[in-house]
Amino acid sequence: MTTCLNNLGNLYSMQSKYDKAKPLYEWALTICEKVLGSEHPDTAICLNNLGVLYNEQGKNKKVELLYKWALVIYEKVLGSDHLDMAVTLQNLAIIYYSQxxxxxxxxxYEWVLVINEKVLGxxxxxxxxxxxxxxxxxxR
Incomplete structure (x- = not known):
């Protein structure tokens, strides 16, 4: 269910229909937290997706919090060298760069390089x- 909600949210987000994407991401996050728990990797994916949406809307303070929350989950559950960790680290780096x-x-970025080299080559x-x-x- 959450995959469908996230995918539909991604579609709306790519179309700049943020008002339609946001409730879908929030619904997916609510389901993940209730069913899987607040420290599940799928919950972190939902947080990251919501962060991407807020980034597209220029809500940088919310974005940073969501990415950091997702990173805590990824590091605790998947480890500090997982590709999902690298994606969110890169997203956070982009926010900091824009600021x-x-x-x-x-x-x-150096952490992302270490992960990518280790996992992808x-x-x-x-x-x-x-x-x-x-x-x-x-x-710069």
């Missing part, structure tokens, strides 16, 4: 994307 908080961005496209983002930071 001009360069000192917080670099360690996050050095020749994976995700490595290139993270290296590009890090280069943009250094260029």
């Amino acid at each position: 001009g908080k360069s000192n917080k961005v670099e360690p996050l 050095v020749e994976h496209p995700e490595m290139a994307r993270t290296l590009y983002n890090l280069a943009l930071l250094y260029e």
Whole structure:
């Protein structure tokens, strides 16, 4: 059920129909918390999706809290070197970059690089994307 809600929320979000996406993400989050618990990876996925939506709407304070909450869950349940962790770290780095908080961005991208290299290998496209983002930071 939550996968369907998240997928439909993603579709609306991509269409910039945020008013339709938000209740779907919130409903998925509520279900995950009630059925799976507040420390389940699927709950973290719902938090991350809601964070992406808020980011698209420019609600940076809410975004940061949601990403950090998701990171706590991922690290506790999946470990600090899981790909879901890398995705949310990268999302948080993008928020900090947009806020001009360069000192917080670099360690996050470096952590993402470590995860991606370990899990995906050095020749994976995700490595290139993270290296590009890090280069943009250094260029700034």
